[in-house]
Amino acid sequence: MAAIIISASRRTDIPAFYSRWFINRIREGYCTVVNPFNRRQVTRVSLLPADVDLIVFWTKNAGPLIQHLQELDAGGFKYYFQYTVNGYPSPLEPYVPPLDTAIETFSRLAAEIGPDKVIWRYDPIVISNITGFDYHLQQFEKIARSLRGKTHRVVVSIVDDYRKSAHELEKLKNQDVLIAKEVNLQEIGNLMSSLSKFAEKNEMGIFSCAETVPLESYGISPGKCIDEQYIxxxxxxxxKKLKDKSQRPACGCILSKDIGVYDTCLYGCVYCYAGTLKSGLRNRQQHAADSPALIGW
Structure with missing residues (x-):
C-alpha cells in the first residue's frame, strides 16, 4: 500500500471536538470514511505508521489534542498544524475560543512541537460593518505581534461565497451585521500590502490560500496548505507533487485523504463552507469515540 497524507480535517475540527476519537483510531490502526457525495461508499483508511507519510491537522483549538502528541511522536508519526486564529466578534464566530485563549493555546502548541510545524491562518477575511478594513489592520497586527517567534508562516484568504454559508450570512442582518457583497479592489490591495508588511515585521512568510485574485504585487505568494516544498x-x-483534484481549481494542495465529516463542527462560524451549528449539533448525537467512523458506525 502506498503511504498517504492524512488530512484531519478540512471538513471539521478534529483536534478540538474529536481528539479522543482520533487517538482511538490511531491505536486501532484504521478508520472508516464515508464519501460525502455518495453515502453508500465507505472507505477503510489505514492509520498505521507504515502507511501514513504525514498528518495535517486543521484547527481553531488544538488544546484537547496536545496531550496525545507524545503518543503520536512515539508511534513515529510526522505532522503539522494549520491553526486558524481570527478573533472575530461573536456574531461571526459565536463559539470559537476567545482571542487571548486561542493565542495562549497556539503558543503552548508551538512550544511543544516547534514554530515551524504550526502555521497561522488568518482566514477567511470577512469584510463587514463590524470587521472593516481598519479592523483587519489592527487585528492582524495584534495577533502577528503576539505570535512572533511562535510561527514562521501565515496564510490569508478573502471569504468566498458558499451555498452552505449564504443563509447564515444573510441572517446576520437580524443582528445589524452587514457583509460586504462587493469589495473595493484598491482597498483590498492596500490591506494586503499592510498585512504583508506586518508579517515581515514579525518574521513570518505570508501566503494566500486558493485565491483567484493575484496578490504577488503586495508581497503575498500563492500558497499550498499541503505543500510538498514546505513538507x-x-x-x-x-x-510526490500530485495535485488534489478533489479541491477547488485555485487550490494548489497536493493529494491527501480527509478523514473528517461535513456538518459536524460545533463552532457555528457563519462564513463556514463545511456546515452549520444546527447540523453539527444534530450529527454530534451520532458520534461515538470508539466507532471506526466519526459519525455513526
Whole structure:
C-alpha cells in the first residue's frame, strides 16, 4: 500500500471536538470514511505508521489534542498544524475560543512541537460593518505581534461565497451585521500590502490560500496548505507533487485523504463552507469515540 497524507480535517475540527476519537483510531490502526457525495461508499483508511507519510491537522483549538502528541511522536508519526486564529466578534464566530485563549493555546502548541510545524491562518477575511478594513489592520497586527517567534508562516484568504454559508450570512442582518457583497479592489490591495508588511515585521512568510485574485504585487505568494516544498524543508519528507483534484481549481494542495465529516463542527462560524451549528449539533448525537467512523458506525 502506498503511504498517504492524512488530512484531519478540512471538513471539521478534529483536534478540538474529536481528539479522543482520533487517538482511538490511531491505536486501532484504521478508520472508516464515508464519501460525502455518495453515502453508500465507505472507505477503510489505514492509520498505521507504515502507511501514513504525514498528518495535517486543521484547527481553531488544538488544546484537547496536545496531550496525545507524545503518543503520536512515539508511534513515529510526522505532522503539522494549520491553526486558524481570527478573533472575530461573536456574531461571526459565536463559539470559537476567545482571542487571548486561542493565542495562549497556539503558543503552548508551538512550544511543544516547534514554530515551524504550526502555521497561522488568518482566514477567511470577512469584510463587514463590524470587521472593516481598519479592523483587519489592527487585528492582524495584534495577533502577528503576539505570535512572533511562535510561527514562521501565515496564510490569508478573502471569504468566498458558499451555498452552505449564504443563509447564515444573510441572517446576520437580524443582528445589524452587514457583509460586504462587493469589495473595493484598491482597498483590498492596500490591506494586503499592510498585512504583508506586518508579517515581515514579525518574521513570518505570508501566503494566500486558493485565491483567484493575484496578490504577488503586495508581497503575498500563492500558497499550498499541503505543500510538498514546505513538507520537504520542515519534515524532511520527499512527497510526490500530485495535485488534489478533489479541491477547488485555485487550490494548489497536493493529494491527501480527509478523514473528517461535513456538518459536524460545533463552532457555528457563519462564513463556514463545511456546515452549520444546527447540523453539527444534530450529527454530534451520532458520534461515538470508539466507532471506526466519526459519525455513526
Amino acid at each position: 520537504r524543508q520542515v519534515l524532511g519528507l520527499d512527497i
